[in-house]
Amino acid sequence: MMNLPESDSEDELPPGWEERVTGDGSVYYANHLTKNTQWTHPRTGKKKVVLGDLPYGWERCIDKSTGKVLYIDHENHRTTYTDPRLAFAVEEKEHINDFRQRFDASSTALHVLHGRDLTNTTALITGANTGIGFETARSLLKHGCKVIFGCRNVRAAEEAIEKIRQEKSTAAENCEALHLDLTSLKSVVTFANVVKVKYKVLNAVILNAGVFGLPYSKTEDGYETTFQVRKFDTGHNLSQYFIT
Structure with missing residues (x-):
């Protein structure tokens, strides 16, 4: 040796x-x-x-x-x-229970999705109009997935979709922007009801939205803003609203 x-x-x-x-x-x-x-x-x-x-x-x-x-x-x-x-x-004989890390900080969404066919699947992404959410949506679309943009600013979401549409290799017709304001529990419930009416199945709920570095403030529901947005996007889990 x-x-x-x-x-x-x-x-x-x-x-x-x-x-x-x-x-x-x-x-x-x-x-x-x-x-x-x-x-x-x-x-x-x-x-x-x-x-x-x-x-x-x-x-x-x-x-x-x-x-x-x-x-x-x-x-x-x-x-x-x-x-x-x-x-x-x-x-060549990779073990099923081999959990060694395959991705790291240099991996992109396209790397992670390599080889996957997501045709006939639907994903909901909160905060999909910018940053990690946008790149995740863009990569899912390139692999055939239909993507719902759940965003507080619908105009910004539509502009993001238009940016994807300009990439002729991407099926941007599989995008839809819907209003979702996580600082309002009323908005969360309304959004969930709209999604349940329009889509029979959600294959993935990607909880990406968040706020950071805000001065102290409370939402209309009486919660501290940062806490409510993160709680209802991750900890409380927005996906519970889609369970029938």
Whole structure:
């Protein structure tokens, strides 16, 4: 067994090593120090494979001048020689109860949804007009999901939907903006009733809305504003209003 530098992660490659993938999806490892390659991970001794299609917006092509395989990310307008599926490579006999973390702070919503077909599903996202909520909605739409934007500012929600609509690759007709003001329990109940009438099934309720750094104030229901918005979007759980 070779003597390798210590690491906090058994899956981290030692210095001088590079992870690559063949055309049929088999992962191999190149040691630039010894100029050798091998099929097994230098730390774990296990083999890996990449499965499924390329992530949304990616294209595989051949560089005519060099004959090398290129991967083009049309979403972010960049090109790389590294197969983007390597980030999601799995061990050939991956155990069902292997709960090692697959995503981190650098992962995007498109990465998390890679390979999923969400056609004929419906998701409700609170605060979907901006930030994390907007990127979540945008990514779900790209994978075929219908998305309900539950927002306090309906005009801002409609502008966000229009922004998505301008991306011709996204089915923005699967969006709908509905008014939801979490500082008003009356608004929460009204919103829930409208959704239940218009949609037979909700496959996901993504509780994203929130406020931060406000001066002390109370809602019309007598609760401190930050507490009510977060309580009824997470702790109290808005989804309870959709249980019939």
